[in-house]
Amino acid sequence: xxxxxxxxxxxxxxxxxxxxxxxxxxxxxxxxxxxxxxxxxxxxxxxxxxxxxxxxxxxxxxxxxxxxxxxxxxxxxxxxxxxxxxxxxxxxxxxxxxxxxxxxxxxxxxxxxxxxxxxxxxxxxxxxxxxxxxxxxxxxxxxxxxxxxxxxxxxxxxxxxxxxxxxxxxxxxxxxxxxxxxxxxxxxxxxxxxxxxxxxxxxxxxxxxxxxxxxxxxxxxxxxxxxxxxxxxxxxxxxxxxxxxxxxxxxxxxxxxxxxxxxxxxxxxxxxxxxxxxxxxxxxxxxxxxxxxxxxxxxxxxxxxxxxxxxxxxxxxxxxxxxxxxxxxxxxxxxxxxxxxxxxxxxxxxxxxxxxxxxxxxxxxxxxxxxxxxxxxxxxxxxxxxxxxxxxxxxxxxxxxxxxxxxxxxxxxxxxxxxxxxxxxxxxxxxxxxxxxxxxxxxxxxxxxxxxxxxxxxxxxxxxxxxxxxxxxxxxxxxxxxxxxxxxxxxxxxxxxxxxxxxxxxxxxxxxxxxxxxxxxxxxxxxxxxxxxxxxxxx
Amino acid sequence: xxxxxxxxxxxxxxxxxxxxxxxxxxxxxxxxxxxxxxxxxxxxxxxxxxxxxxxxxxxxxxxxxxxxxxxxxxxxxxxxxxxxxxxxxxxxxxxxxxxxxxxxxxxxxxxxxxxxxxxxxxxxxxxxxxxxxxxxxxxxxxxxxxxxxxxxxxxxxxxxxxxxxxxxxxxxxxxxxx
Numbered sequence: 001x002x003x004x005x006x007x008x009x010x011x012x013x014x015x016x017x018x019x020x021x022x023x024x025x026x027x028x029x030x031x032x033x034x035x036x037x038x039x040x041x042x043x044x045x046x047x048x049x050x051x052x053x054x055x056x057x058x059x060x061x062x063x064x065x066x067x068x069x070x071x072x073x074x075x076x077x078x079x080x081x082x083x084x085x086x087x088x089x090x091x092x093x094x095x096x097x098x099x100x101x102x103x104x105x106x107x108x109x110x111x112x113x114x115x116x117x118x119x120x121x122x123x124x125x126x127x128x129x130x131x132x133x134x135x136x137x138x139x140x141x142x143x144x145x146x147x148x149x150x151x152x153x154x155x156x157x158x159x160x161x162x163x164x165x166x167x168x169x170x171x172x173x174x175x176x177x178x179x180x181x182x183x184x185x186x187x188x189x190x191x192x193x194x195x196x197x198x199x200x201x202x203x204x205x206x207x208x209x210x211x212x213x214x215x216x217x218x219x220x221x222x223x224x225x226x227x228x229x230x231x232x233x234x235x236x237x238x239x240x241x242x243x244x245x246x247x248x249x250x251x252x253x254x255x256x257x258x259x260x261x262x263x264x265x266x267x268x269x270x271x272x273x274x275x276x277x278x279x280x281x282x283x284x285x286x287x288x289x290x291x292x293x294x295x296x297x298x299x300x301x302x303x304x305x306x307x308x309x310x311x312x313x314x315x316x317x318x319x320x321x322x323x324x325x326x327x328x329x330x331x332x333x334x335x336x337x338x339x340x341x342x343x344x345x346x347x348x349x350x351x352x353x354x355x356x357x358x359x360x361x362x363x364x365x366x367x368x369x370x371x372x373x374x375x376x377x378x379x380x381x382x383x384x385x386x387x388x389x390x391x392x393x394x395x396x397x398x399x400x401x402x403x404x405x406x407x408x409x410x411x412x413x414x415x416x417x418x419x420x421x422x423x424x425x426x427x428x429x430x431x432x433x434x435x436x437x438x439x440x441x442x443x444x445x446x447x448x449x450x451x452x453x454x455x456x457x458x459x460x461x462x463x464x465x466x467x468x469x470x471x472x473x474x475x476x477x478x479x480x481x482x483x484x485x486x487x488x489x490x491x492x493x494x495x496x497x498x499x500x501x502x503x504x505x506x507x508x509x510x511x512x513x514x515x516x517x518x519x520x521x522x523x524x525x526x527x528x529x530x531x532x533x534x535x536x537x538x539x
Numbered sequence: 540x541x542x543x544x545x546x547x548x549x550x551x552x553x554x555x556x557x558x559x560x561x562x563x564x565x566x567x568x569x570x571x572x573x574x575x576x577x578x579x580x581x582x583x584x585x586x587x588x589x590x591x592x593x594x595x596x597x598x599x600x601x602x603x604x605x606x607x608x609x610x611x612x613x614x615x616x617x618x619x620x621x622x623x624x625x626x627x628x629x630x631x632x633x634x635x636x637x638x639x640x641x642x643x644x645x646x647x648x649x650x651x652x653x654x655x656x657x658x659x660x661x662x663x664x665x666x667x668x669x670x671x672x673x674x675x676x677x678x679x680x681x682x683x684x685x686x687x688x689x690x691x692x693x694x695x696x697x698x699x700x701x702x703x704x705x706x707x708x709x710x711x712x713x714x715x716x717x
Contacts, residue, residue, distance in 0.1 A: 102622030102670050103647040136646065211640040211647045214623035 005071035010078055016069045023051050023064035026077070033077055034086060034115045036200045037153040038065035041256045042162060048153050050089050050115070054079040061085055083119070090120035096131040097201070098148045106202030108215040112151065133179060140168075140187035142207050142261055143195065150180045150203035156195040163258065164189045164354075190356065193261045197247055208265055209245050221464035222249060222518050224451050226321060226444040227263035228349075229359040231453030233519065234259060236445055236464035242271040243445055243465060251519050254457065260356050267445070275428050275440040276468065286433055291472055298437040299484035301420040302337055305394035311338020315383050315392040318344045318372055319399030319424070319441075319474075320361035323449025323461065325497040326475035327363070330398065331372045333482045341392060343383035344373045347404040357454050361401070362444065366452035369507050369523060380405070387414055394420040398474070399441065403431060424474055442473040448494045449475075450516065452523065458511055459520030601710035604663045604676040607654060610708075611698040618673035618701075621649035625665035625674050633658035634665060652694040656682050666711065675707050 002017035009026055016025035024040060026033050036048035044066050052061040056074035061082060064075075076082065094116065101107040133147035152171060157180070160169045168187045172179050180203065187195070195204045218237035225232040225246065232255035234246045246267050248259035278294030279286040289297075305313055316334050318327055334342060344367050351358035364378075373379045384406070386392045395418050402411045412431045415421050421435040432438055444451075445464040452458050467473070472480065479492040495513060502508045507523045515521055576585070590597050599605070607625075610618045621638035639650035663676050677699060684690050701708070 102620045102624070103645060107622070211621075211638050213638070214627070216627060217623070 005069065007069060007071070007073040007075060009075045018071065019068050021065050022053070022062075022067040022069050022073070022075065025069050026064060026075070031077065033064055034111075034119055035065060036111060036151060037155060039155050039158075039198055039257075041258075042155060042158045042198075045154050045158060048089070048093075048151070050086060052082055052085045052089075053077045054082050086115075086119045087121050090116055091124065093151050094120070094124060095126050095128075096148070097151065098130060100149075103211070104146075104149065104202035105205050105209055105211065105215075106149075106199070110202060111200035134181075137181075139182045140192050142265075143187050143192050144205045144207055144210060145180065145182075146203050146205065147179050147181065149201050151201055152178050152180065153200060155198045155200070156180070156204055159195055159198060160187070160189070163194075164191050168192075169195070190260050190262070190352070191258055191354075193264050194248070194258045197257070206245075206264075213239055213244055218244060219464070221445075221462050223444065223461045223464060224362060224453075224459045224520075225259060225263045225266070226362040226451075227260070227266040227360065228351075228357040229361060229364055229454035230254065230355050230357045231362060231451055231457065231459055231520075232259040232263060232355060233459065234263075236267070238445070238464045241465060243267040249518075253519070253522075254453065254459075255355055258355060262356070269426060270443045270445050270465065272427070274426055274443075275438065277440065279428065279435075279438040281433065281436050281438075286428070286435075286438060291470070294437050294439060295477070295480050295484060298422045298439075299481050301422065301436055302394060302396070302481070303485060305420050306337055309393050312340045313391065313393040314339040314396070315341040315343070315387060315394070316396040317383070317398060317402060318342060318367050319401065320344055320346050320359075320364035320367055321399050321401070321444070322363065322474050323447065323494065324363060324366040324370065324452060324458070324501065325449050325494045326447075326473070326478065326492075327367050327372060328370055328497055328501050329475050329478040329482070329492065331370060333478045333485070334396075336482060336485050339396075341379070341383045341386050342372050343379035345380055345399075345401040345405040346378060347401050359454065360404075362453070363451045365454055365456060366450070366458075369452055369456070370501070370505065384414065387418065390417070393418065395422075397421065397423045397432075397435075400425055400427070400429060403429065424477065439472075439474075439477050442467060442471070446471075447473045447475075450494075450498060450513075453520075456507075456523040457520050458508070458516055458523060460513065460516050460518070599678050599680075601706045603678055603680075604661045606656065606661075606677055606679040606682050606692075607659065607663075607665055607674050607697075608677040608679065608699045608704070609652065609694065609697045610673050610675060610704055611700050613701065616643075617648065617652075617694065617698055618671050619649050619652065620645050620647045620671055620673070621652070622647075622670065624668040624670065628664040628668035630662060630664065631658040631660055649694060652697065654692045654697060656690040656692055657687065667715070672708055672711070675704050675711065677704060677707065 014029040035051040037045045046066040051064040054076040137145040139145045166189045221236045233249040233251040250257045280289040347360045415434045422437045423435040424439045424441045446467045475492040626634045633655040635653045637651040
């Protein structure tokens with residue numbers, strides 16, 4: 001059991017577990033001590049010397065990251081000696097730094113900029129020419145290296161050695177000639193772009209974000225990566241109505257501070273040409289239609305099939321990319337129609353034993369927890385058989401996963417003989433041309449909701465990119481169809497639907513949106529309700 | 540609801556004192572004095588101080604803040620590296636930059652650099668923010684166009700050779716102690 005002790009920092013008493021790094025204890029208490037090489041998820045290196053503080057009883061200044069908390073420590077961070085040390089360290093770091101901030105991608109979120117302004121001296125005294133080293137070096141598929149900007153904190157070296165255990169990046173030579181470079185292999189591991197996140201300066205840059213928009217123009221939104229069922233916590237950077245980059249957000253219960261490269265590059269589908277208006281197919285070719293026309297046709301088609309062949313002739317393919325609330329509404333719609341054959345197509349891909357999971361969809365677990373699908377393959381084969389046997393006359397398809405799971409030709413052949421097909425899709429797909437009604441789907445960045453990850457942790461997503469005016473999200477489409485079928489007049493509100501889920505489903509009991517917060521919470525195990533770990537946001 | 544008329548009573552004009560009459564006479568005297576001086580001033584060798592625009596042009600002082608333009612280096616490229624500081628400093632958000640990468644040593648250049656001159660208010664903050672002396676306030680003040688679209692200036696239209704902006708750049712260096 002951790003032994004909580006009291007220490008005094010700048011006259012303020014703070015409590016911290018004995019033995020943790022002093023720097024972490026001070027950061028947790030909200031004391032902003034400058035540091036470069038320390039990272040909470042990496043081993044301690046002590047190479048930047050910037051976090052030096054005065055501890056009473058010690059002969060010299062001590063670096064706070066490599067000092068363990070002991071009971072009764074008296075620490076001074078605002079001491080004149082410490083301030084002078086910081087100024088000196090920053091001056092030495094800037095000796096060879098090229099100061100090419102105008103062309104550096106890190107400018108605006110660079111720790112060297114921030115600390116130089118706050119703690120450094122404004123004038124360099126060196127008259128020697130700066131070191132000339134490699135710039136824009138091609139070190140990997142997705143990464144670039146600028147050796148001049150590197151301040152040799154070795155965070156990336158430790159990341160490659162300890163987290164990915166591949167060890168591509170190394171420091172060569174010693175002392176003033178030290179230089180960061182790749183060793184025998186290129187920096188191509190599936191988490192390589194995390195090195196750009198943890199680099200305190202712009203030495204490691206991602207190719208994807210190289211010479212693009214300035215970081216200070218972005219609006220940041222906390223969200224969840226839609227790439228696989230791990231549900232890594234991310235921030236979404238939006239500007240001019242599109243996404244420019246994703247980067248990980250700390251959540252110790254899910255992804256620490258990392259995310260994989262394919263997830264990070266997986267935002268592009270949001271910006272690609274999308275279906276922006278509903279399509280209806282009257283004469284063999286899809287044509288643009290208004291929302292109300294499309295809704296009327298979809299409701300009319302579904303009701304006609306139900307009245308002619310009964311509700312069991314309606315099948316539905318549930319999307320594991322929609323939020324839990326939207327799928328709950330979809331379930332209500334299908335129940336109102338009397339549909340029985342529900343299935344979910346989950347695309348699968350490569351996995352590893354760290355973050356990347358095989359199920360390439362964010363909310364497959366959420367659909368299963370709602371009880372909409374069952375079985376090993378989520379009812380997919382049973383649905384396909386029914387369609388091929390002609391027992392299903394109408395199919396409501398959400399998403400484009402069918403193409404990835406059974407292939408494009410199979411999809412087109414599957415939809416061909418059906419009486420009525422409605423789809424919700426991000427892009428206009430030729431295989432879906434057969435559909436009588438095609439609604440534009442909403443991506444994860446354009447809506448509020450909750451995803452449930454593979455381990456059963458409910459996490460919130462939020463609107464990062466505003467959809468066009470008059471837009472109907474997937475949940476709104478389901479609600480409008482339900483309105484037309486049951487003669488109701490409701491609007492879709494994710495918050496109201498979530499409280500309905502939380503009230504009705506024991507797995508979601510008590511999980512209010514406030515409770516989920518930014519870091520989410522695990523689903524309730526009705527048979528084993530005990531104290532649950534609540535992770536607090538890092539300072 | 541029927542339209543109703545409400546009579547508003549205006550206070551009658553009041554002459555508060557005889558001083559206002561004197562002020563009118565004093566103003567008229569100033570005007571007349573200038574008229575006479577300009578009509579007959581040539582007798583005492585007085586020069587015209589008006590300029591026959593547009594046949595004649597006035598050479599403005601370097602402190603004049605005209606339209607912001609981009610400095611073109613001798614190799615024909617823009618000096619701008621698309622760092623985005625002018626875009627950030629601009630109080631009216633009239634600048635729009637999209638950067639791109641080049642093979643040259645500077646790595647970065649503006650692929651798109653637009654200034655919306657209907658919004659620009661000639662404050663000169665872009666020039667002050669620029670770390671590369673790449674955007675300066677020129678002497679160009681004739682920026683009227685026949686359409687609103689003509690007020691959106693693109694990078695190609697904004698480039699001005701450095702030699703023609705020398706006075707302003709020297710002035711800036713003396714002002715900001717660069």
